[in-house]
Amino acid sequence: MITIPKFPLGEGIEYGINYLTDNFAFITKAVSAVVETGIEGLNQGLMYISSFSPLILIAVITVLAWLVSTRRIAIGSFLGLLFIWNLGLWEATVSTFSLVLISTLISVMMGLPLGILAAFYERFYKVVMPVLDFMQTMPAFVYLIPAIPFFGLGPVSAVFTTVIFSMPPAIRLTCLGIRQVPFDLIEAADAFGASRMQKLYKIQLPVATPTIMAGVNQTIMLALSMVVIAAMIGAGGLGGEVWRAIQRLKPGMGFEAGIAVVIMAIILDRITQNIKSKQ
Amino acid sequence: MEKIKLEGVTKVFGNHPKKSFAKYKQGMTRDEFKEKTGHTLGVLDASFSIHEGEKLVVMGLSGSGKSTLLRCINRLFEPTAGKVIIDGIDVTALEAEELRLLRQKKFGMVFQRFALLPHRTVLKNTEFGLEVQNIDAAVREEKAREALELVGLKGWEDSYPNQLSGGMQQRVGLARALAVDPDILLMDEAFSALDPLIRTEMQDELLSLESKVNKTILFITHDLDEALKIGDRIVMMKDGRIVQIGTPEEILMSPATEYVERFVENVDMTKVLTAKDVMVKPVSISYPKDGPRTALHRMKERGISSIFVVDNERKLKGIVLAENAKECVEGSAKDFDSVIEKIDVMKVQPDAPLQDILPKIADIRYPIAVVDDGEKLLGVIVRGSVIAGLAERGSIQ
Numbered sequence: 189m190i191t192i193p194k195f196p197l198g199e200g201i202e203y204g205i206n207y208l209t210d211n212f213a214f215i216t217k218a219v220s221a222v223v224e225t226g227i228e229g230l231n232q233g234l235m236y237i238s239s240f241s242p243l244i245l246i247a248v249i250t251v252l253a254w255l256v257s258t259r260r261i262a263i264g265s266f267l268g269l270l271f272i273w274n275l276g277l278w279e280a281t282v283s284t285f286s287l288v289l290i291s292t293l294i295s296v297m298m299g300l301p302l303g304i305l306a307a308f309y310e311r312f313y314k315v316v317m318p319v320l321d322f323m324q325t326m327p328a329f330v331y332l333i334p335a336i337p338f339f340g341l342g343p344v345s346a347v348f349t350t351v352i353f354s355m356p357p358a359i360r361l362t363c364l365g366i367r368q369v370p371f372d373l374i375e376a377a378d379a380f381g382a383s384r385m386q387k388l389y390k391i392q393l394p395v396a397t398p399t400i401m402a403g404v405n406q407t408i409m410l411a412l413s414m415v416v417i418a419a420m421i422g423a424g425g426l427g428g429e430v431w432r433a434i435q436r437l438k439p440g441m442g443f444e445a446g447i448a449v450v451i452m453a454i455i456l457d458r459i460t461q462n463i464k465s466k467q
Numbered sequence: 468m469e470k471i472k473l474e475g476v477t478k479v480f481g482n483h484p485k486k487s488f489a490k491y492k493q494g495m496t497r498d499e500f501k502e503k504t505g506h507t508l509g510v511l512d513a514s515f516s517i518h519e520g521e522k523l524v525v526m527g528l529s530g531s532g533k534s535t536l537l538r539c540i541n542r543l544f545e546p547t548a549g550k551v552i553i554d555g556i557d558v559t560a561l562e563a564e565e566l567r568l569l570r571q572k573k574f575g576m577v578f579q580r581f582a583l584l585p586h587r588t589v590l591k592n593t594e595f596g597l598e599v600q601n602i603d604a605a606v607r608e609e610k611a612r613e614a615l616e617l618v619g620l621k622g623w624e625d626s627y628p629n630q631l632s633g634g635m636q637q638r639v640g641l642a643r644a645l646a647v648d649p650d651i652l653l654m655d656e657a658f659s660a661l662d663p664l665i666r667t668e669m670q671d672e673l674l675s676l677e678s679k680v681n682k683t684i685l686f687i688t689h690d691l692d693e694a695l696k697i698g699d700r701i702v703m704m705k706d707g708r709i710v711q712i713g714t715p716e717e718i719l720m721s722p723a724t725e726y727v728e729r730f731v732e733n734v735d736m737t738k739v740l741t742a743k744d745v746m747v748k749p750v751s752i753s754y755p756k757d758g759p760r761t762a763l764h765r766m767k768e769r770g771i772s773s774i775f776v777v778d779n780e781r782k783l784k785g786i787v788l789a790e791n792a793k794e795c796v797e798g799s800a801k802d803f804d805s806v807i808e809k810i811d812v813m814k815v816q817p818d819a820p821l822q823d824i825l826p827k828i829a830d831i832r833y834p835i836a837v838v839d840d841g842e843k844l845l846g847v848i849v850r851g852s853v854i855a856g857l858a859e860r861g862s863i864q
Contacts, residue, residue: 375578390599
C-alpha cells in the first residue's frame with residue numbers, strides 16, 4: 189500500500205512563526221510596549237476614577253448615552269451598570285472595557301483606510317476579500333496560539349487576536365459604504381471639478397457614514413466576544429472571571445460574569461447603533 | 468460668438484474604444500458595429516457649434532446618445548475621437564488638473580435625478596461648487612444665498628433635500644449650478660423626473676432666469692414640446708447620430724428625416740405657434756383723420772363688420788362696429804368719438820402662444836388686436852386666421 193506522506197502544513201506554519209519571532213522580535217516588542225502602555229494607562233485611569241466611586245463612570249456613560257442616543261437607552265445603561273457594580277464585577281468590567289476600546293480603536297484605524305483602498309482599487313479588493321473570509325472563518329481560538337510567542341501572555345496578545353478577529357467588518361462595510369454611494373453624486377462632484385480627496389471627504393465618506401458606523405458597531409461586538417475568549421491567554425477582565433468559574437466548576441459565578449458581558453454588549457451596541465439613527 | 472464647438476465628437480463604449488473605432492466604416496449602423504467589434508457606439512461624429520448666450524436643445528429618444536454627447540463636452544465621458552473647443556480652448560487636449568479647473572470655472576451641471584448630497588442642507592448643497600474651488604466661507608455663503616433667492620428658495624436654506632418636493636430639489640440643483648456663475652449650463656434631462664405641472668413651471672422659470680443671467684445653455688430632453696419651448700435651436704439625435712439641426716420652426720416645417728417627422732407629427736401646434744404666426748394684416752382707420760364714412764367704406768370693401776381705430780402713430784385707440792359707424796353717417800348718433808369701443812378690445816403681444824389665445828377667441832365679439840410694447844397695432848387675429856395658420860402647418864387636431 190502506498191502511503192502518501194502528510195503534507196507538512198503545520199510544520200511550515202510553525203517554522204514561519206518561529207522565524208518571525210526570532211527575527212522580528214524588535215517589532216513585536218515595540219508594538220507590545222506601545223499597546224501595553226495604552227491598555228495599562230486607560231485601565232489604570234478608569235480604575236483610579238472608580239476608586240472614588242464607580243458612580244462617576246456610570247454617570248458619565250449614562251450622560252453620553254443620553255447625548256448620542258435616546259433617553260431610554262440612557263436609563264437602561266444606568267441600571268445595567270449599577271447591577272454590574274452590585275455583582276462586584278466592576279473592576280473586571282473596566283478591564284474588559286479598556287481592552288475592547290483599544291482593540292476597536294486599532295481595528296477601525298486600520299480597517300477604515302484599508303476599506304477605502306479596497307473600494308478604490310479593484311485588484312486590492314480581490315486580494316483583501318478572501319483574506320477577510322479566512323480571518324473570519326478561522327476558529328478564533330487558533331489566533332491565541334501564535335499571539336503568545338509574539339507578545340507573551342497577557343493583554344497585548346489579547347488585543348492582537350481581537351484586532352485580527354474584529355477588523356474584517358470595519359474593512360468590509362467601509363468598502364461597501366463607499367461603493368454604494370450613488371454614481372450620480374460622484375458624477376456631480378466631477379462635474380463641479382472636485383479633486384479625488386474632495387470627493388472622498390465631502391461626498392463618499394459622509395454618505396457612507398451610516399454603513400461605516402454599522403461596521404464599527406459589528407467590530408465592537410466582535411471585539412467584546414473575542415476579549416472574553418482571550419481570557420485563556422491571560423487577558424483578565426470578565427472573561428477571566430468566566431475562565432476561573434470553568435476551572436472551579438462554579439456555574440453561578442460563570443453566569444454572573446456572563447450576564448455582565450451581556451449587559452455591556454447591549455449598552456455598547458445600542459449606543460453605537462443609535463449614533464447613526466439620530467443623524 | 469462661438470462658445471462651444473464640437474468637431475466630429477465620437478464616443479465608443481467598451482474595453483478598447485480606440486482600437487474598435489478604427490474598424491468603423493462609413494455608413495455602418497450601430498448594430499453592425501456592435502456585431503463586428505463588441506463595442507457600443509454612443510455618439511458618432513457630432514459636429515456643431517453653440518453660440519454665446521444660446522439655448523441649444525439636444526433631443527432624441529433614450530439611447531440616442533444625447534446624454535453621452537453632453538458628457539463628452541465636459542469630459543465626464545472621454546471622447547474616443549473628435550474635438551471639443553470651448554472659448555478657443557481644446558478641452559479634449561487638457562491634462563486632468565487643467566480639466567478640473569476648467570470644469571470649476573466654465574460649467575454648471577444639472578442632473579435628471581437631482582444628485583443632491585443627502586447629508587447637507589440646501590444651503591450647503593448650493594455651496595458645493597464654490598467649496599470645491601476653496602472659496603472663502605463667507606463669500607460662498609453669500610453667493611449661495613443669492614442663487615437660492617434667484618430660484619425662489621429663500622427661506623429653505625436650512626432644510627435637507629429629503630424634506631423638499633421633486634420640483635424644489637431640482638431648484639436646489641439649479642441653484643448649485645448657478646452659484647458658481649458658470650458661462651455654460653449643462654442640463655441633463657433636468658426636468659424629466661418632474662410631474663407635468665411642475666415641469667412646465669420649471670421651464671418657464673428657466674426661461675425667465677435665462678433672460679436675467681444670460682448663460683449659454685445646453686439642454687438635453689426626450690420631450691419635443693420641451694425642446695420647442697426652450698430651444699433657440701434643436702439638435703435631433705438618433706442612434707448616436709445627429710439627424711437634423713435647426714430652429715424649432717425649421718424642425719417643424721421641414722423635418723429632415725422620417726424620424727424627425729414622426730416626432731413632429733404629434734406636436735400640438737398651438738403650443739408652437741404664436742400670435743404673430745396666425746395674425747393677418749390689420750384693416751384700420753386713422754382717427755381723427757378718418758371719419759365714419761371712411762370706416763364704413765373700408766369695412767364694406769373687405770366685407771368685415773368691425774374695424775380698428777389707430778391714431779396717427781398707429782397706436783391702437785379702439786374699435787368701431789359697422790352698425791355704429793352707420794348710425795354716425797346717418798346722423799342718429801352724436802359724434803364719432805363716442806361710438807369707438809375703447810375698453811372691450813382684447814390685446815395680445817406678438818409672442819403670445821396660440822394655446823393661450825385659443826380659448827379666448829371663442830368668447831369675444833371682436834377680433835383680437837396684436838400690439839407691440841408701444842401699443843402699436845401690428846396685426847389682427849380672427850377665428851379664420853387661426854384656422855388658416857394651423858392648416859398651413861398641416862395640423863388641426
